[in-house]
Structure formats: structure tokens, C-alpha cells
Amino acid sequence: MSITVISCPLCLATNSEIFHQDKQRQYFSCQQCQLVFADRATLLTPQQELAQYQLHQNDLHDKGYRQFLQRLATPLLQSLTEPSLHGLDFGCGPGPLLAKMLSDAGHKMALWDPFFANQPEVLQRQYDFISCSEAIEHFVNPSREWALWLQLLKPGGTLAIMTKRYTTAAAFASWHYKNDPTHISFFATATFRYLAQRDGFELNVADNDVVILQRKH
Template structure:
């Protein structure tokens, strides 16, 4: 079976794991683990899963969850008036609301729930992407897009569960969501940072901040 990595496009792809739902592969150069492309859901089924998400900005527990990204990002940004984009905001853009409350000028984009493509025609001081990058079928395209949306010196902030190793992956609940298809690790983000001239900071177990170096 010949596959290209959906992130770095390498052909150096090996079997990683198989469960009763799907087969998974790992790219040797960038360490991305990805689900068999033949198991991808059609758009209507994928959206049906997303429609079940309850991302309520009034939910204090959900706010605390998102604050694990918001607080370190705001510390990196420092004081000032900043323009931000919440990419993949979902049906309830709670993070964008929280950052707006904190004084940032926020724009949202989501291919299903906020599909106004004009949001992708300008650049931002920072882009957030919480619990979304694992849904990317073609992460090489989305990654390039996200890079293009960030100004030099700006920040990309991700929240996603990270692959640890093959043993942990076997019993990992995160892979059981059929809309989760691309699984990143510290090694993957470090590879991308080295390749694309980014400074990377891992915050806790699932928050990754990357700064685009000044040109």
C-alpha cells in the first residue's frame, strides 16, 4: 500500500496500529500518526458529529478548559491591541468570546459553522486552533494556510491531545472519535517548527504555542 503523509507528503510511511474501527499509519520524517484515508466520514456525517458538541461560553468548566490555552497565549502577546483569528471555532466560538472579553479583536472561521472566507484574506497577530487540528484530512494544506495567516512575530496557538507512543495509542480514547484523523506529537510540532522557522513552546500536555520569527 502506497501512501503519502498528509502533513509533510513523505512516502516514508509505516503501519502503526489497527483497531476494530480503523488502521493507522505513522510518517517517519514528521512523526504524524494518521487514520486510513478510506475511513474518512462524508461531510454530512462529520457535521452531524460536530452538531453534538456543546461549546457554551457560559459553562465555567469549559471556560477553564480553554483558559489553559488563553492565559499562556495572552502572556506571550503582552499588552497591546491585537487582531486574532479563531480557526475551526465550531458551533459555539467560546474561545473567541473569552478573548474578546479580554480586549482582543477576534474574527472566527469554521468550514461548517462560520464559513465566511473573507476571514482568510488578511493576516493576524495570532491564530488559535483548539481541538481542531486533529480533524484535518489534509493538514499540509491547513498548516500552510495557518502559516500564511500569521504576521511575522505572531503566534499560532494549538490545543490537541498528543501521541506519546505506540503502547499508549492502543488504549487511547482520543482515537475513537471517527472525526479525529490526524494525530500530532511533540516530535511533529518540533519538526514543523524546525522546517518552517518557528519557535515552539509546549505548555502542559496539550497546548502548543509557536511563534513565527520576524522576517
């Protein structure tokens, strides 16, 4: 009997196991980095994915949205040691409010998003910090974006990520976050701890859905 080897899309280990099954799709768990990921055979097309994103209401003047993003902006700004640094908001979406908030705080911001800010030139330089709010869970092959971030981030730089983290298999089964068809890569605290240890970061778990990773020199 043949055995299907499922490679982890983050750490590339080949020891993933079935984690959960629902009516929509199957999910696997990497035994090395603890990433949970949806069956890649069930992915939306880019056109379907874009249509989902266009349903989001990310208004720059929405006070609720600003308050939501403040959970990432506050610990990120507290971690930055100089008043005017260069940052990249990666996966900024159609309403780049986080970048505006960081810019208003005195930092020089660049934007990148494959759908809404596809500007390859911003990926040709290095940054003092990178922010990624509610985007990493959409990455099909997060190993690629992570490797890119390692290239883009200066020594001593800061990586700030907002994404809801799963806890247990039982909680995952009833977790609304997994039901969004564009959410395909799910991180645990242990996943970020693995990446931090492997790639030389200090990890600060700032909130239930926020981590700040400080790159060591």
C-alpha cells in the first residue's frame, strides 16, 4: 500500500498527520513546527480568493478597525528603539490603515500585497521592521514568505505578526476562524517558538493573536 507524504508548507518536514476533518476540507498538523494547514487540493483560485477579500470592509476611518489594529501597533511601536525607521506592511490589503497608523507615529512605510499593492520594487531593499496583520494565515507556502522576510529584515529588526492562534484539536474543531475558505495556514504559539529558535529571534507573545519577533544581531 502506498503512503502519501504530506510536506509541511512552512518548515518542509514530511511528518504531518491528519489533524481535523470537516465538511469543507481536511487539515494536517506538522509534527515538527506544529503548523496546521488545510488540504492544498481544496484551495480557492486566485480569482475566488480576491472576491473574498473584496467583501472585507477595511475602512481607514473605521474606529473599530483602528482599535483592532492597535493591538498590533502598540507592542510593535513599543519595541522600536528609534523614532523614524523604515517599515514594510506586508499583506496590507485594500485599506492599509496599519501602515497609516505607523506612519502617523513617525515611521516611513512601504506597502506590499499581491492583490492590492503589487509593487515588486519594495521587495528589493531591507527594512527595520515588517508588519503582517491578518495575512499570514492566507499564505499557501509560508516557507517562501518567511524566507523572504529573512532577506528583507535588517539584523536587529522587528517582525510583528497578527493572526489568531489555535490551541488544541478540540478547540480547533469548533473554531470559526478555520471556516473562512481563504484561511489555510494556522499557527500555534509553539510554531512561532520553533521559528524563533531556528532563525535567531527573541519571541514576545504580546496578545492572543499578536507576536513580536526581535531579530538578534
